[in-house]
Amino acid sequence: MRKLLNSLVFLVLFSISAGATGDSLSYLTPKDTIFLKVDDFGNKIFCHQMEKGQTLYSLARFYGLKVNALLAYNSHVNPEIGFVPGTPVNIPIPDSAFIKTWEHGYPKAGFVPVVYVVKHGDTFYRIAKHYFNIPLDTLQFWNGLKETKMYTGMKLHVGFMPLDGIPDSLQRANYNPIGTKMQQLQWKFEQRKSIDAPSFQNGAAYWQREKRGRSDYYCLHRTAPVGSVIQIKNPMRHKTVYAKVLAPIPDRAYGDDIIVVLSPTIAKLLGARDPKFYVELKYF
Known part of the structure; x- marks a missing residue:
């Protein structure tokens, strides 16, 4: 029964639509979801949409990055011009920044779900073993899947990330986009x-x-x-x-x-x- 309940909880997460994260006071709120993509360099990237009152400096600090490192992932952002609310900013997310296994069921507070968005050419094996180092049957169970067939744009639950951001000690490999x-x-x-x-x-x-x-x-x-x-x-x-x-x-x-x-x-x-x-x- 508990396993069934956990599976249902995970499936509910996928109904959350990708959109703005955080608000004028926080960069992550309990209602948010981290949607990840993997770029051509193997970086796991999350797209944050800027809100009124947010700055590049405070955004970089929240995710453990220096501003120059953040700008290296965002060629469309000019720090001298600034941005308007809704401007997308790419954030690299290291593996060590989110929980991929847990022993006590669904984290009830202090975390947001991390979801991977399947891209063209992905395989279930590649996502589980190469991208996230998760056992195949575990990833299948988390997502309530009876088979491993996927489609582009499909969302797979892969873990949880703390609401309080990422320590800079975990981001050192991401100071440059090719690490x-x-x-x-x-x-x-x-x-x-x-x-x-x-x-x-x-x-x-x-x-x-x-x-x-x-x-x-x-x-x-x-x-x-x-x-x-x-x-x-x-x-x-x-x-x-x-x-x-x-x-x-x-x-x-x-x-x-x-x-x-x-x-x-x-x-x-x-x-x-x-x-x-x-x-x-x-x-x-």
Whole structure:
């Protein structure tokens, strides 16, 4: 009977529609639900809709992030312009921030449900084992499923998150959208910078929007050594990333005005919308 009751409780959660979370006083309230998606880098992302009285600084602090880290996930947000109520802001949610197993049934207070929204190409096994590390039969039981057939947009209950937010100690891997790999590139750049002064360059960057890739953090440059790390800044978007030089820019393949060719991943992290856009470089 208790198992049946728990299953019914979980199913009721799915009737909650995705919308604004929190209010002018709180970023999460007991009536809210955290709807997660997994992006191309494997980050679990929750879309928060800003309310009147909320600020990017306090939002970042509530979810354990620095403002610059929060902006790295939100190329559409310009901190100098601000936002209007209803503006969507992407929040990375680490696995350790929510409860995926519990021994005493449904948490009665102090938590909000965490729900995963199925995307095209997902499988039940991938969601359970790779995304959330939940036993298959447990995920099936939580959601009252007799079979594992799914559809795009389907909502699966995967855990609970505390109402009081996320400690910054749990968000360190999310300071960059591609996590520790970007941090390693930055560390390598800073190590070289402590020995040699970097060269500066500004001009047009180019990337191919139609080219698809996953977590490719490379670039092409005319003179920087292959294997070295370049710092790339988009001053219009207030975004800075680091990329590894894969090869020189091929002769006659691009115009003389192109100073760097970027992978789609790097371009998107910089908030690029057009194939060509202005950047500032530091390299060795």
